[in-house]
Amino acid sequence: MQLTIKNILSCLLFLVLFQANGQSIDDKSLIENIKFLSTDGLKGRKTGSEGNSKARDFILDQFKNIGLETHYADYQQKFSFGNKREKKTYENAVNIIGFVAGNSSKKLIVITAHYDHVGIGKPNSEGDSIYNGADDNASGTAALIELAKYFKENRPEHAMLFAALDGEEMGLQGAKALVKDFPFPMDQIVLNINMDMISRNEKGELYASGTYYNPSLRTILESATSGSTPRLLFGHDKPNTGSDNWTQSSDHGPFFNANVPHIYFGVEDHDDYHKPSDSFENIDQQFYIDAVNLILKCTLALDTELPKE
Ligand SMILES: [Zn+2]
Numbered sequence: 001m002q003l004t005i006k007n008i009l010s011c012l013l014f015l016v017l018f019q020a021n022g023q024s025i026d027d028k029s030l031i032e033n034i035k036f037l038s039t040d041g042l043k044g045r046k047t048g049s050e051g052n053s054k055a056r057d058f059i060l061d062q063f064k065n066i067g068l069e070t071h072y073a074d075y076q077q078k079f080s081f082g083n084k085r086e087k088k089t090y091e092n093a094v095n096i097i098g099f100v101a102g103n104s105s106k107k108l109i110v111i112t113a114h115y116d117h118v119g120i121g122k123p124n125s126e127g128d129s130i131y132n133g134a135d136d137n138a139s140g141t142a143a144l145i146e147l148a149k150y151f152k153e154n155r156p157e158h159a160m161l162f163a164a165l166d167g168e169e170m171g172l173q174g175a176k177a178l179v180k181d182f183p184f185p186m187d188q189i190v191l192n193i194n195m196d197m198i199s200r201n202e203k204g205e206l207y208a209s210g211t212y213y214n215p216s217l218r219t220i221l222e223s224a225t226s227g228s229t230p231r232l233l234f235g236h237d238k239p240n241t242g243s244d245n246w247t248q249s250s251d252h253g254p255f256f257n258a259n260v261p262h263i264y265f266g267v268e269d270h271d272d273y274h275k276p277s278d279s280f281e282n283i284d285q286q287f288y289i290d291a292v293n294l295i296l297k298c299t300l301a302l303d304t305e306l307p308k309e
Contacts, residue, residue, distance in 0.1 A: 046119025
């Protein structure tokens with residue numbers, strides 16, 4: 001090949017496009033999926049409800065289309081649990097779990113997001129009784145799908161397990177079931193990355209909580225994300241700080257209790273938290289796209305830096 005200006009320019013263009021496509025998620029699909037998962041038709045995705053099973057079918061289709069592997073029949077870990085407050089047993093809760101093998105390691109990064117929400121409840125002043133749970137946690141679920149797609153196409157060094165969890169709103173039940181009956185020895189897990197509420201924050205801030213217990217994780221994330229949008233903050237993870245401590249606030253809790261290091265990505269509570277107004281119209285689409293790309297960047301850095309043996 002002759003080294004002409006034209007050739008050099010097309011090589012440069014290729015490199016630029018490669019860079020642009022190589023390290024970002026499919027934002028169009030991300031927005032379509034959060035919109036579907038938080039639509040009124042899914043009626044708030046409460047565990048055991050028809051809307052919850054519609055959400056599950058949608059995630060199943062996505063995992064199949066991506067071509068994820070799995071260790072479960074039809075990607076589904078079924079489990080039951082008792083709900084003391086409602087005095088009833090939920091028999092048909094389901095986690096949806098896909099897998100991508102690692103390029104150079106059998107060690108695992110487990111990426112989680114709960115897809116259930118609180119269902120239908122007390123109407124607000126506008127008469128809306130559907131708790132759509134767009135931020136909580138259609139946002140984490142749609143991000144989980146895009147991360148799974150990315151890592152299926154761009155094979156990671158570590159193996160990765162992608163788990164869309166059920167029953168979070170009734171006490172982290174899906175995460176408890178997964179940790180209790182995990183398909184690998186638990187000491188094969190190097191990290192749990194959990195996403196719960198990542199689509200809006202007026203101050204442009206996203207938290208990576210949990211590094212208090214593993215400061216080396218913070219060092220990796222700080223050098224991967226300096227000057228990022230949104231700003232990545234650390235904290236909400238010191239013991240004995242009451243509600244300011246998020247260590248048991250979402251599905252990373254059962255992993256923490258099993259001595260697995262975790263990073264929890266989430267925002268501080270907002271006015272629409274656990275209200276019918278936590279709807280698609282009230283997320284911040286640009287914040288959300290940027291946050292998921294930031295989480296991808298963090299995951300790539302962690303995949304590079306964490307031990308492979
Ligand atoms: Zn949540």
